[in-house]
Amino acid sequence: MAVIELEDIEKQYVVRTRAGLFRRERQIVQAVSAVNLQVNKGEMVAYVGPNGAGKSSTIKMITGILQPDGGRIQVLGMEPMRQRVQLTRKLGVVFGTRSQLWIDLPLQDSFALLRHLYRVEETRFKRNLDELVDRLDLSTFLDRPVRQLSLGQRMRGELAAAFLHDPDLVVLDEPTVGLDVVAKYAVRSFLADINREYGTTVLLTTHDLDDVEQLCERLVIIDEGRVVLDGSLGDFKARFGFERIVVVDLEAAVEPLEIDGVDVVERNGPRQHLRFDRRERSATDVLAAVAAQHSIRDVSIAEPTIEELIHRFYLE
Amino acid sequence: MTPRLFIEVARRSFRRSSTYRLATASALFTNTVFGFLRASVLLFLANGGDLRGMSESDLVTFAFLSQGFIAVVGIFNSGPLTLGTAIKSGDVVIDLYRPAGLQQWYLAQWVGDAGFQVLARGVLPLLAGALVYELTWPDLLILPTFALSLVLASLLGFALRFLVALSGFWVFDVRGVDAIVTLISGLFAGLVLPLNLFPPALEDVARGLPFSGMIQLPIEIFLGTRSGLETVWALVFQMGWLAALLAVGFGLLRVATRRLVVQGG
């Protein structure tokens, strides 16, 4: 069953810029063009793309708070814009940069209010809350005012708040932004567990490749308002992730290394960033070539970030 | 929104307001000091006699009681009604993802906060004034009517500030709108001067505007300067404006959320 169905969705913004004291210029920004997307029940989909690609706009249209200029949307069998309030009962939403918690009150006060807001039956609410407190490890700060929580703690609180009413669909807009490695791990494993155990459909946007890697089978890439790829992360990397970067720290700062099939993309004192295609050369092979010319102090190998891959992908 | 949810939201808002102790204390102090200032200005104007039908104790009572109204009816700011800034920052999306009407949601918060403000900042300026001046105390029988009028005054304040907040959907500068409304409502509610001290033509205008229902009318009920019929009229007047302003707010909210553009990603 399709939980989200987008057909040829379009969105333009009219931006007025000042062009002189009294003159204003009207400019049209095409934020989303002809987006088609179908997400089925139980799927966990990463919606990624560079800044300004149209991710948040798409999410706003899916959740019924932004009117598309064209196309058809169905979410959980409803028309989001027309049935917004009805839809919110089955929807959980998390923003990395916004909060639905009462900042001056203890965390548990916000939770208790959600029971009344979503009219969750008392025993079920208690069961859900206990489970969420346990999974997200909230017990130590449940009675602390939200404003005193660290970002990671608050984010765990936000997640719990979004899941308390057993939503059928959860939409997360950059839920891991600004979190440290430990907090990111907590968020990811929570989402993965819930999705696996309850079959909750999850759509998330992120700029963190690790989120995608650890969470989502399916990757949808949007750039300049268009879906440019819809498939698995594995496919994507197999098709476009040929590139490797080796960072070498040499004994001394030297001229850019000259090795066949290798580009020096960055040079910083004794440190050089070498780029090559892993289909043509292996990393050991490249290192051996460097070692033949200079002595190496340290080495690291980097995979390109998703942002770089997308950029590359789009340029091709 | 169910009554239960309304109460739960109001309770939390009450509790939240009660956590701002220092702000409340300093505002209370300011309100009281200004009570004394305004009382002495009015006494100076009265020059030892009555002033347009108000005795000295009426004037002084007006000064202190109206200082207690400021926070309850939201003359100077929108209190917990943060919708205007939420619209500007895009945080309004959080409000829109709630299965509850936005107007009721903020109204419940307003009511909870007003309840706190009555206790924290409503009574003390009056008691402080009573230590120094002779005040006009109401007939106990009129107190329930005064209480009703006070509730209506606070709700009127909400209805008005809700419109200000909604302007954020169309106007770039909500703070400007907010400042203008603060100025106008302070003047026409009777905070600067009781309306009966206005030039007669201006008083007539002021008495037709909703602001008069926020301070002037409830205080007249308190002071007992209105006859029975006039009191009923005052309540009807407050209710009429309240219904009208709430309805306009509701309508505008619908228009806004239908063709909404939420700021920020």
Ligand SMILES: Nc1ncnc2c1ncn2[C@@H]1O[C@H](COP(=O)(O)OP(=O)(O)OP(=O)(O)O)[C@@H](O)[C@H]1O
């Ligand atoms: N309210 C708005 N008014 C005008 N233009 C807007 C508005 N919101 C978004 N845009 C424009 O639409 C395009 C898509 O924005 P959107 O917020 O959907 O991007 P995004 O993919 O979420 O980006 P990010 O990764 O930076 O959050 C951008 O060019 C942006 O400038």
Ligand SMILES: [Mg+2]
């Ligand atoms: Mg965004």
